[in-house]
Amino acid sequence: MQRYLAQRLWQLPLVLLSVSAVVFSVMHLIPGDPAQLLLGFENTDPVQLARVRREFGLDRPIPVQYAIWLGRILRGELGTSVRTGRPIAQVIAEALPFTLELALYALVLAVAIGIPLGVWAGTERSRSVDMASQAFVLLGLSLPSFWVGTVLILVFSVRLRWFPILSYPRLVDDPLQNLWSLLLPALTLAVPNAAAIARMVRASMRAVRSEEYIRVAYAKGLTSQAVVRRHMLRNALVPVVTLIGIVAGYLLGGSVVVEQVFAIPGLGRTGLQAIVQRDYPLLQAVVLLVTTLFVLTNLAVDLVYVLLDPRIRYA
Amino acid sequence: MRIHVVTVLLAGVLALLASTGGTQGVRPQPGGVIRVGITQEILNLDPHVATAFSSFQVLDLVYESLLRLNPQTLRLEPNLAESWTVSPDGLTYTFRLRRGATFHDGSQVDATDVKYTIDRILDPATKSPQASFLEPVREVTAVDPFTVRITLKRPYAPFLSILTGPGRGIVPVNFEEKVRDPRIQTLGSGPYRLERFSTSAVRLVRHDRYWRRDGGGVRLPYADAVEFRVIPDPATLRAALRAGEVDLIVGFGVDVSAAQALSTVSGIRVQSAPDLAYSLVGIQNERAPLNDLRVRQALSLAVDRAAIARVVYSGRAAVAGPIPPTLEEWQPLPPARLPNYTPNLARARQLVQQAAQGRVALRVMPIPTVPEALQIAQVLREQVAPAGFAVEIEQVDFATFLARWRSSQFDLFVSLNGGSIDPDLHLYRHIHSTGSTNVFKFRDATVDALLDQGRSTLDVARRVRIYRDLQVQIAEKVPFLFLNYADVFAASRTQLRGFVLSSTRSMAPLAESWLVR
Numbered sequence: 001m002q003r004y005l006a007q008r009l010w011q012l013p014l015v016l017l018s019v020s021a022v023v024f025s026v027m028h029l030i031p032g033d034p035a036q037l038l039l040g041f042e043n044t045d046p047v048q049l050a051r052v053r054r055e056f057g058l059d060r061p062i063p064v065q066y067a068i069w070l071g072r073i074l075r076g077e078l079g080t081s082v083r084t085g086r087p088i089a090q091v092i093a094e095a096l097p098f099t100l101e102l103a104l105y106a107l108v109l110a111v112a113i114g115i116p117l118g119v120w121a122g123t124e125r126s127r128s129v130d131m132a133s134q135a136f137v138l139l140g141l142s143l144p145s146f147w148v149g150t151v152l153i154l155v156f157s158v159r160l161r162w163f164p165i166l167s168y169p170r171l172v173d174d175p176l177q178n179l180w181s182l183l184l185p186a187l188t189l190a191v192p193n194a195a196a197i198a199r200m201v202r203a204s205m206r207a208v209r210s211e212e213y214i215r216v217a218y219a220k221g222l223t224s225q226a227v228v229r230r231h232m233l234r235n236a237l238v239p240v241v242t243l244i245g246i247v248a249g250y251l252l253g254g255s256v257v258v259e260q261v262f263a264i265p266g267l268g269r270t271g272l273q274a275i276v277q278r279d280y281p282l283l284q285a286v287v288l289l290v291t292t293l294f295v296l297t298n299l300a301v302d303l304v305y306v307l308l309d310p311r312i313r314y315a
Numbered sequence: 316m317r318i319h320v321v322t323v324l325l326a327g328v329l330a331l332l333a334s335t336g337g338t339q340g341v342r343p344q345p346g347g348v349i350r351v352g353i354t355q356e357i358l359n360l361d362p363h364v365a366t367a368f369s370s371f372q373v374l375d376l377v378y379e380s381l382l383r384l385n386p387q388t389l390r391l392e393p394n395l396a397e398s399w400t401v402s403p404d405g406l407t408y409t410f411r412l413r414r415g416a417t418f419h420d421g422s423q424v425d426a427t428d429v430k431y432t433i434d435r436i437l438d439p440a441t442k443s444p445q446a447s448f449l450e451p452v453r454e455v456t457a458v459d460p461f462t463v464r465i466t467l468k469r470p471y472a473p474f475l476s477i478l479t480g481p482g483r484g485i486v487p488v489n490f491e492e493k494v495r496d497p498r499i500q501t502l503g504s505g506p507y508r509l510e511r512f513s514t515s516a517v518r519l520v521r522h523d524r525y526w527r528r529d530g531g532g533v534r535l536p537y538a539d540a541v542e543f544r545v546i547p548d549p550a551t552l553r554a555a556l557r558a559g560e561v562d563l564i565v566g567f568g569v570d571v572s573a574a575q576a577l578s579t580v581s582g583i584r585v586q587s588a589p590d591l592a593y594s595l596v597g598i599q600n601e602r603a604p605l606n607d608l609r610v611r612q613a614l615s616l617a618v619d620r621a622a623i624a625r626v627v628y629s630g631r632a633a634v635a636g637p638i639p640p641t642l643e644e645w646q647p648l649p650p651a652r653l654p655n656y657t658p659n660l661a662r663a664r665q666l667v668q669q670a671a672q673g674r675v676a677l678r679v680m681p682i683p684t685v686p687e688a689l690q691i692a693q694v695l696r697e698q699v700a701p702a703g704f705a706v707e708i709e710q711v712d713f714a715t716f717l718a719r720w721r722s723s724q725f726d727l728f729v730s731l732n733g734g735s736i737d738p739d740l741h742l743y744r745h746i747h748s749t750g751s752t753n754v755f756k757f758r759d760a761t762v763d764a765l766l767d768q769g770r771s772t773l774d775v776a777r778r779v780r781i782y783r784d785l786q787v788q789i790a791e792k793v794p795f796l797f798l799n800y801a802d803v804f805a806a807s808r809t810q811l812r813g814f815v816l817s818s819t820r821s822m823a824p825l826a827e828s829w830l831v832r
Contacts, residue, residue: 032714036721039366039444045751048442084358084514085498094513150550158558165546165555263546265515273356278714 008299019291020284027280028062034082034278056082069284083279091270092285098266101171103251105182106189110247113194118201123228133198140195149188149261156184168264185262189255193247200243204236238309245301249294343813347830348540352552352561354568356514356545361497362484363436363443371481373517373543375822378484378503381410382475386817386824389641389736391475395424395485395504405470405773412461416526418487419508426457431488447751448477470771472778473737506536506826517543529827537829556583556806565805566820570686571629574804584809586816587802589633589641591734594691596796599725601756604671611793613666615655617702618695624799627690632801637742637789638782639734639800641818646779653790663702676705679727683713688729723754738782739770746794757794
């Protein structure tokens, strides 16, 4: 187990290195000059442009820029944002809590909605229940989140005035208000993922339902609730946990649209702005962070398998 | 009888009181927090270095310059300078400074601060985009604490217009040492000072010793604080206004269709003003076949500007040439009197046939940050097709647009150019062969000569005549297509009073705004 863990953690720097190299080259392949963006649309003084390029090392060849950046990262320096001149560590420290909380919140909601719904649809034999759950799955997966978010705002914030739109107090300052105000964005993020989880749970429940040991369990005289919980769900959950792992990774890096619609100053918006402004060092830092989180989440999922299914062992 | 006279007098006084109350509305109520929603992140608050429009929206309330542009009349007014004189040769400007204007740290605004400010902008180490505007300055001298003399290298007609706005805002001597990081900290003399800054939210609180007073002698500003909140999605921004979470949105976020929708919502007030900025079709004048004057004229004749105003701006845009129609004192020529402005497809087709063999294939690049640009490109493609142009639309992201714009790598683009109250500032840099933003590669000796004369002539009547000739020359030679000056909109909650939208989208009127509570 420990050897396995060490081996997996070893892969992390390799993954990070290749991802950063790909992002670095792609960013430099697309046109656009961060120095010009910094100086603005109408400032065209070539002396000032040259000065800014030199200041940020943008006048060096791209491989050299990459090497310099890599050297700094190895020393633990993230550098400063080209766009704002602020330390990147500080920019990320401000944005990360929002994204982490939103991702976790959405994950909890997705699981809380997706698993009961999937179990219900997978065990109930009535056609109308199955149809209803299928309809939710289809709508949840196909409605774009920018649309769902805007509709939720119009209904619950503008018309009913249940939720504030813009004030997101920090979790430490006012936990209840924080959870309340982030409910709509978290729900928007959770809906497509809840749908995906529900579909997966329903399918694996149906697969497990016809297994021999389920019939045995019923024959033992167990109540159907106990059969579902102890025998069906636990076995059906292994593929679901894989999906939840993927969902978690997606939520950490994929909340760009929701952060934009709900005006949440999180990591997704920071990354998007960094791309738009060609803020190379900031984007690299965001990508590294998201990649690290993604790899670690996947590792955590692999470890959860052991808890769920004693047959799985890592030597 | 006597009683009767008294009652009549009393009734008169009452009527008078009622009528003054009626015209002024509710009396300004001090206090409260005005919340402004904006779509763009606030990147930099250094007045001399900032370039983003969102930065200037905040800085409008924090920094002040020597003169001020009246938001309604668009005329120059005294501000930190109480009065000024210009020498007959146009080379020496002497400003008398206002006594009693203070910076947010309580220190007096004096002549050395003005000198420090202009020197800071001109210092190459500051990397100020404002430097080119002040390039004609030879020297700034603090004559006495309240007198500043600025000498110029050559006569420069738009000089006073340049000394307005936060971009030329006065900062105290040793500003950089005092504020440590001017990008995120401020020290100005405006009605509000910075309390809290992040790229997504800014809070300003009132400058208690601000010098300006309203008509009744009450010290401005009225409100205790102004908060700017960044809401990048325009639909969410408008929802926030309707839900009462912001009090005001200006310009970006309220386009013409949103303005029409919001104007029917109770509790929301929509204002409009004619913009100084104009939409344009940029032309690369060195590329064949656009280097042929006939092809450029054909393009201008094939475009129906009035139809673009109708389709893209729902009719809330003016068709006009090189001078904004709002600047009546500069006598903008009506479209009917500008060459190549009245649509004529037959003539356009004829010119294309003379100049080129077969259809002229062109690519047009709309600027992605202005939603109307893509619509204009689509209308343009349809309008010019019958004249023999095959236009292909090429959509790129903003950084790409900027890079190609900068290096003149385009046939055509559609964009919005910021306008100015002075025709020199409005035209010179785009159209003069040495102009800093002449990405069109347009070169014409007659146009250059007129632009140079307009810049060096101080007599207003003579300048008007110069710019009248120039308007015709520009329309004749088609450096690029001026299309429309659209209306700019603001939407506010009816509780917000006293905010009057300006053509410049300035936030300065917030100093005289208050909330009914």
